[in-house]
Amino acid sequence: MTGLPHLVLFTFFYAAVLSESVNSLEDAKDELAAYIENKKLEINSRYRLLYHVMPPVGWMNDPNGFSYYKGKFHLFYQYYPYDSVWGPMHWGHSASPNLVHWMDLPTALIPEEEQCFSGSAVADGDVMTLIYTAHMPTSAEPFYNESQYLAFSDDGVDFHKYDGNPVLPAAPNGSPDFRDPKAWRYGDHWYAVVGSKTLDQKGRVLLYKSKDLLSWELLSVLGESKGDMGYMWECPDFFELGGKFVLLMSPQGMAPKGDRYKNTFQTGYIIGNFDYTTNEFIPETEFQEMDFGHDFYAAQTIEHNGIRYVVAWFSMWEVPHVEDADGWSGAMTIVRELHLADKRILMKPVAEMERLRQHVVLNEKLRRKQARLLPKASELIINGNLLLKFEMLLEGTNGGGKVWIRWDPRTRKISVDRGSGDVRQVEWSPIGARTLRLFLDTSSLELFCGEGEVVFSSRITPPPLMGLFHSHNPQKYYLSTTQALHHYETR
Numbered sequence: 001m002t003g004l005p006h007l008v009l010f011t012f013f014y015a016a017v018l019s020e021s022v023n024s025l026e027d028a029k030d031e032l033a034a035y036i037e038n039k040k041l042e043i044n045s046r047y048r049l050l051y052h053v054m055p056p057v058g059w060m061n062d063p064n065g066f067s068y069y070k071g072k073f074h075l076f077y078q079y080y081p082y083d084s085v086w087g088p089m090h091w092g093h094s095a096s097p098n099l100v101h102w103m104d105l106p107t108a109l110i111p112e113e114e115q116c117f118s119g120s121a122v123a124d125g126d127v128m129t130l131i132y133t134a135h136m137p138t139s140a141e142p143f144y145n146e147s148q149y150l151a152f153s154d155d156g157v158d159f160h161k162y163d164g165n166p167v168l169p170a171a172p173n174g175s176p177d178f179r180d181p182k183a184w185r186y187g188d189h190w191y192a193v194v195g196s197k198t199l200d201q202k203g204r205v206l207l208y209k210s211k212d213l214l215s216w217e218l219l220s221v222l223g224e225s226k227g228d229m230g231y232m233w234e235c236p237d238f239f240e241l242g243g244k245f246v247l248l249m250s251p252q253g254m255a256p257k258g259d260r261y262k263n264t265f266q267t268g269y270i271i272g273n274f275d276y277t278t279n280e281f282i283p284e285t286e287f288q289e290m291d292f293g294h295d296f297y298a299a300q301t302i303e304h305n306g307i308r309y310v311v312a313w314f315s316m317w318e319v320p321h322v323e324d325a326d327g328w329s330g331a332m333t334i335v336r337e338l339h340l341a342d343k344r345i346l347m348k349p350v351a352e353m354e355r356l357r358q359h360v361v362l363n364e365k366l367r368r369k370q371a372r373l374l375p376k377a378s379e380l381i382i383n384g385n386l387l388l389k390f391e392m393l394l395e396g397t398n399g400g401g402k403v404w405i406r407w408d409p410r411t412r413k414i415s416v417d418r419g420s421g422d423v424r425q426v427e428w429s430p431i432g433a434r435t436l437r438l439f440l441d442t443s444s445l446e447l448f449c450g451e452g453e454v455v456f457s458s459r460i461t462p463p464p465l466m467g468l469f470h471s472h473n474p475q476k477y478y479l480s481t482t483q484a485l486h487h488y489e490t491r
C-alpha cells in the first residue's frame with residue numbers, strides 16, 4: 001500500500017492544476033493572438049493568395065467545422081501557428097457572410113494534453129458545437145490514441161472544451177486511428193461518420209448516432225476498403241445529393257493506377273443508396289476522385305438553403321510548397337457547389353465568385369501564340385473549339401515557373417502540367433457547356449471544365465506578379481480581375 005499517499009497527493013495536485021487550467025488556457029489564447037499579430041509583420045507576401053483562405057501565419061491543413069451559425073459561414077482548419085511546417089494541431093478560424101469574402105477570427109482550439117485534430121461543427125440551437133479528434137500521446141506502440149471531443153461556443157468565436165470529454169473514447173476494434181468526425185442532423189437525431197481502419201489495415205468509415213451529441217451509439221460500418229483502397233480513410237463525409245447518397249473520404253495509401261491517384265493521398269467519393277432504418281450504404285459506383293489537380297485533400301461539405309458546398313485543403317502532404325520559406329503554408333480552395341449528374345459529382349465555383357469580378361481586361365479572339373499579361377488575381381473564361389488542340393502556357397515573369405493547360409481532342413484528355421513530368425490529366429466528355437473557367441491567384445490555379453465534370457486544383461510555382469500566356473488556336477478569352485479578400489484587421 002505504499003503507493004496510496006502518492007496517489008492521494010497526485011489527485012490533489014491534479015485538481016489544483018485543473019482549476020487553474022481554464023485561466024491559463026485563456027492566457028494562452030491571448031498570447032497566441034499577440035504572437036500572430038506580431039508574426040504577420042514578418043511574413044513574406046510574395047506568394048500570398050488574394051482571394052483564398054490562408055493561415056495568417058504558420059501552417060494550415062484540413063478544413064474543419066465548415067458550418068453556418070448565426071448568419072455566417074464558418075470555416076475552421078488544422079493549424080500550427082508557430083512554423084510553416086506541421087506541428088501540434090490547433091483549430092484556426094475564419095468566417096464569411098457569403099462564402100467569398102473571408103475574415104480571420106481568433107484561434108478556436110489550442111492543444112493541451114490532446115492535439116486538436118480534424119472534425120466538424122454544428123449549430124445546436126444557439127450553441128455552436130465542435131466535434132473533433134483528440135490525438136493523444138501514449139506510452140506504448142503506436143504511441144498515440146484517438147478519441148472524439150466536444151467544444152462549445154455561444155457566440156461562434158470563443159470556444160470551451162466539454163468537461164465530459166471524450167464523448168467517443170475509442171474505435172470499436174481498438175484501432176488507434178479513429179478520427180475526423182463529421183456530424184449532421186437528420187430528423188430528431190445527430191449522426192456522425194468517423195474515419196478509421198480494420199486491424200488488417202483497410203480504410204473504413206463508421207456511422208454513429210446520438211440524441212444529444214454527448215453520448216453516441218455505433219450504427220454500422222458505412223464503407224470499407226476491399227483491399228485496394230488504402231490503409232486509412234480520413235475525413236469522411238456523408239450526404240444526400242440529387243436523390244442519392246455520397247460517401248466522401250480521403251483514403252491514404254491508394255496505389256497509383258495510370259493517370260489516377262498520383263497525389264500523395266486522394267480525396268474522392270462513392271455514390272450509392274442509403275436508408276436511415278437499415279443504416280446500410282449500398283454503393284452504385286466505384287471510388288472516383290473529386291478533383292484532378294495536384295493539391296486537393298480532406299474535402300468537407302455543408303448544406304445551406306438546399307445547396308451542398310464543398311471546400312478542401314489546397315495543398316498536399318509530403319510535397320514542397322512554394323511558400324514554405326515565407327512563414328506560412330497552405331490554403332483552402334475556393335468554395336464550390338456540388339450537383340449530381342449521371343453517377344458523378346459536378347463541381348462549380350459558388351455563384352458568389354462573380355461578385356469578385358471588377359473589370360474585363362481582355363475580351364477577344366487571340367491568334368496563334370499570342371501572349372497577354374495577366375493580373376495577379378484573375379478569372380479567365382475560355383470558349384474554345386474542342387475539335388482543335390489547345391494549349392495555354394502560364395509563365396512567370398521574372399523567371400517564375402511554367403504551367404501548361406492542354407486539351408487533346410484525339411485522346412479527349414485535358415491536363416495541367418507543372419513541368420518535369422509533374423502532370424495531372426483526365427478524360428473530359430463535356431455534358432453541356434464547353435467553356436473552361438480558370439481562376440488564377442498569386443500561386444494557384446483552379447480550372448473548371450464545362451458544367452464542372454472535371455476540375456483541377458493546383459498550386460503553381462507562381463508568376464510572381466504577372467503571367468504571360470500563349471494559345472495555339474484562336475480562342476476567345478474573357479478576363480476579369482478580382483480583388484483582395486482576405487481581411488486580417490477585422491478582429
Ligand SMILES: *[C@@H]1O[C@H](CO)[C@@H](O)[C@H](O)[C@H]1NC(C)=O
Pocket residue numbers: 136137138139145146147169170
Ligand atoms: C488515450 O491516451 C490517453 C493518454 O495516455 C489516456 O488517458 C486515455 O485513457 C487513452 N484512451 C484510451 C481509449 O485508451
